[in-house]
Amino acid sequence: MDLINKDTTVVQESESNNDERYLVPGLIRGLAILKLFDQHQQEMTISEIAEKIDVNRSSAFRLIHTLEHCGYLRKMSQKTYALDSNVMALGFNSLSKSSLIDLAMxxxxxxxxxxxIAVHLSVLEGTDIVFISNVQSNGAFTSNVHxxxxxxxxxxxxxQLILSQLTxxxxxxxxxxMTDWKVYSERTPHDIDSLLLRLQEVREQRFMVSWGHFNTDMAACAAPIYNQIxxxxxxxxxxxxxxxxxTEEQFRHEIANDVVEYAHKISQFIYV
Structure with missing residues (x-):
């Protein structure tokens, strides 16, 4: 029994030590090239790519030519390359099967x-917004939104942000x-005409802030999540x-910027 256990251990160690034998260097380098591109670096030359992945220009050219042939890179000019549509398709099937809540959480x-502070996710149903996901603040305050x-x-x-996207x-x-136009402050639209006028202003904004306009002692900031399709x-x-x-200044600038940034991050995953 001891001999069997010893032999098994030797085999496991041998397999672990030899894992690298099965790696494909060209595939590793090809994936490394795809990861170089982001919102700040959308196009690169062969020389730039070669330098970043530490290979000679000839090797970089072969890798880039292969990725271009497979639809993962496209030539933008005589000198630069950018990601092509097949890169998005790699994750599309998986993302399309994931719910908005799972992706956003x-x-x-x-x-x-x-x-x-508390973070919420909402959708429009008829003339109401419905909260579909919430993350409570990790401070003393507990939101009564469920x-x-x-x-x-x-x-x-x-x-108002969601409605502003409609005609x-x-x-x-x-x-x-609609007959029950509930008014919560002087900023609440009280009929269809005042609502349409407000939405005309909203369409020009990246986000909206409520400083006691709905709940008098509460501040709120909202930013839209867009479908990539x-x-x-x-x-x-x-x-x-x-x-x-x-402070109101902090909320309208620092907090609002964070909300816009994270709404944009979530949007990058939404394809359905």
């Missing part, structure tokens, strides 16, 4: 940990017959906290 938690909570879209920055005809159809708004990322948590 890790980034929502990351945003919460950075700014220490999954399934509904608020009137016309009165909230979240709802005036679509908005009028949604609010046809049709560029439509799928949902809205928002944060909320008591007004006493931050």
């Amino acid at each position: 890790p980034l929502m938690r990351e945003l919460r940990d950075k700014i220490k 999954i399934g909570t509904r608020w009137p879209a016309h009165a909230t920055v979240i709802g 005036n005809a679509e908005i009028k159809k949604r609010y046809e017959g 049709n560029k439509e708004v799928n949902a809205v990322l928002s944060v909320s906290c008591p007004i006493s948590t931050y």
